[in-house]
Amino acid sequence: MSEAVSALKAAEFTGGIAEVTLMDPIGMISVRGDLTAAYMKKALKKAVGLGLPDTRSVQINGDRGVAWMSPDELLLLCPYDQVSDTIDMLTKCFGSNHTLAVNVSDARAVFRISGAHSRDVLAKLAPVDLSPATFTPGMIRRTRLAQVPAAFWIEEGDSFRLVCFRSVALYVYDLLKIAAQPGSAPVFYSAKP
Amino acid sequence: MLTLTCPNCGITAEETEFHAGGEAHLKRFGPGSSDTEFEQYLFMRDNPKGVHFERWRHVYGCGKWFHAARDTMTLEVFGTYTAQTSTVPQDIINKIMDRRPDWQASTAP
Ligand SMILES: [Zn+2]
Numbered sequence: 529m530s531e532a533v534s535a536l537k538a539a540e541f542t543g544g545i546a547e548v549t550l551m552d553p554i555g556m557i558s559v560r561g562d563l564t565a566a567y568m569k570k571a572l573k574k575a576v577g578l579g580l581p582d583t584r585s586v587q588i589n590g591d592r593g594v595a596w597m598s599p600d601e602l603l604l605l606c607p608y609d610q611v612s613d614t615i616d617m618l619t620k621c622f623g624s625n626h627t628l629a630v631n632v633s634d635a636r637a638v639f640r641i642s643g644a645h646s647r648d649v650l651a652k653l654a655p656v657d658l659s660p661a662t663f664t665p666g667m668i669r670r671t672r673l674a675q676v677p678a679a680f681w682i683e684e685g686d687s688f689r690l691v692c693f694r695s696v697a698l699y700v701y702d703l704l705k706i707a708a709q710p711g712s713a714p715v716f717y718s719a720k721p
Numbered sequence: 722m723l724t725l726t727c728p729n730c731g732i733t734a735e736e737t738e739f740h741a742g743g744e745a746h747l748k749r750f751g752p753g754s755s756d757t758e759f760e761q762y763l764f765m766r767d768n769p770k771g772v773h774f775e776r777w778r779h780v781y782g783c784g785k786w787f788h789a790a791r792d793t794m795t796l797e798v799f800g801t802y803t804a805q806t807s808t809v810p811q812d813i814i815n816k817i818m819d820r821r822p823d824w825q826a827s828t829a830p
Contacts, residue, residue, distance in 0.1 A: 583730065583731060584732070598729065598730060598785060599729055599730070655735050655738055656734070670781065670783065671734070671781050672738060672781040677781050
């Protein structure tokens, strides 16, 4: 197998109001079907050790996770090198039921935005209420970042995980860098100047 | 600014997260229809000042289609509802009647 590389190889921005890091590739599996079906629950338990996430929520279990994407779509997370095995496991559980599991790992780029002003940086780019009272851990938000689709959730504390299409990774990295440039803190979500 | 709530995922967001899909509840006229019917279906659209029914897609969110009832002048949204209907649900009609007592409910698709 060829060596997996992230969209921009190493990309890390520090010295601004938040740190932006392009992460190593992680395994991502798009699952579509009847989310309420018994075989779906069984498949999730087996593949990621988790139950069906609530609407617009994400659950993480170590290096695996599952995110609610739409009424008939989930995004499964797992180590990059375990995607094939996980899909085999899912497909077995789905049997002949009309359901889809497909490897989208190489179609995505993953960023981490961290630091006291991470909420401000995202709020500059997405039409989302990112106040700590409204956007809380366990939520996933699919939205746009300036002109491209993206999804993000809180990893822990003030650290966000963001997923976008690999083809726009450079655009998103540039956006995040500009939004995080030194001296640009709006002091809106983060009370400390 | 137009603010919509997607009934598929429950997100309330401003219009740039959505994509407008034009007038809702059109009746399709295809093969076998008259030229006039086909022309009406293909080209002729209502353009009211006031209550209007539209299709929208949550394009940057869950990706699903839905319907919206809104006022084209004030941008007031009376309600959003499932895309899986060819008529306006009664609860949406009631909401419009509450806000626009002089609106003719019989004109609703
Ligand atoms: Zn939606």
